[in-house]
Amino acid sequence: MTAASRQPSGAASYVNTHQIMVGPVRRKSLIALFALLPALVVFCAFWLLPFSRLIMMGAEADPSSGISAYLTILTHRQYLISLATTVGLSLVVSLVAVAIAGVAGFFLARQRFFGKSILVAILTFPLAFPGVVVGFLVIMLGGRQGALAQTSLWLFGERWMFAYSLAGLFIGYLYFSIPRVITTVMAACDNLDQSLEEAARSLGANTWQVIKDVIVPGIAPALLSTGAICFATSMGAFGTAFTLGTRLSILPLNIYGEFTNYANFAMAAALSVVLGVITWMALSLARRLAGGNLGASV
The missing domain is CATH 1.20.5 (Single alpha-helices involved in coiled-coils or other helix-helix interfaces)
Structure with a gap:
């Protein structure tokens, strides 16, 4: 052979x-x-x-209108107002939180000073609070017996309050949104290549040009992702809103009211599905714009 x-x-070898x-x-x-x-x-x-059960239940007839609960949401003014209020409030909270905490996070990431770790711990401490505690803190600030009411009564003879309104809810949502933005932006700034900033300055760029053309684009995925997370958290936050008052017209409180007060399970299910879909769309859009880095630092 x-x-x-x-x-x-x-x-055979193959x-x-x-x-x-x-x-x-x-x-x-x-x-x-x-x-x-x-x-x-x-x-x-x-x-x-x-x-899946929620989706099917939401398609059932609403007892008050006799039509599908989804159609009832689209045709009744009270539900449309609640939907618009919830989306608008969550969007404003996200934008303000990113604007305020983004600057603070960048400063904390780039500066070294005595007590920085303590300051960061204090700024991120609200993450440990449940929504009920955040609502109670807002009442202590802007409620009838709060610090603002007592001070205005002493200075002007009348009580100034904002706790039991959308303004109070905005403060509460902003309170627990800022720490999320700070921690994410700090991580993104730590990973940002500072040689790009030095190159821009060497080419004659001033401070604002460096911020606009180098820093902001570099941490844009982090800003988008944390803004989307703040939006999603604000859309579904219940404890803070429930503490500040059940008469506020927002989706989580409407779902609670339809389920517990009226036993309208079809409407509660439909509102839950709408809230979930809007939140999912916001997160998906942010993920697409951030290049798939949602939840990552950069």
Whole structure:
């Protein structure tokens, strides 16, 4: 037998190589499937099935209008006002939080001074508070017996209050949104290449040009992602709004009222689906604009 006859043919060699390669790939696929199985079970049991049930329940007839709860939301003024108020308030909170905390986060990331760690800890401490505590703090500031009311009564003879209105809700939402922005912006600034700023200055750019052309584009994904997270958090925040007053016309309180006060499960389900869809659209848009870095620092 010649040496050529002892060597495997091209087809046989390809089959052997293919079998060798397929084995590890198949094993890795099985390992990945088993690793994802618990997450898939939890996802289906605690999100997919309940949310599917919510969607179907929202399509049922609303007792007050006799038509689908989704159509009732689109045709009744009170629900449209609640929807617009919730979206508008959440959007304003997100923009203001990004504007204020973005500047603060950049300053804290670039400056070194005594007590910085303590200051950062104080600024991020509101993350530890539940919504009820945040609402109580707003009442202590702008309620009837709050600091502002007592000071205005002493100076002008009348009580100034804002706690039980959209202004109070705005302060509360802003209070727990700012720490989220600060921590994200600080992480983004730490990863920003400072040599780009030095190159811009060497080319004659002033401070504002460096900020506009280098710094802001560099941390833009972080600003977009944290703004979207603030928007989503404000859309669904319940504890703060419930503490400040159940008469505020926002979606979380409307869902609570329809479910507990009127047992209108169809409307509560429809409002929940609408809130979830709007929040998901905002997060998806921010992820697209940020280049898929939603939740990342840069």
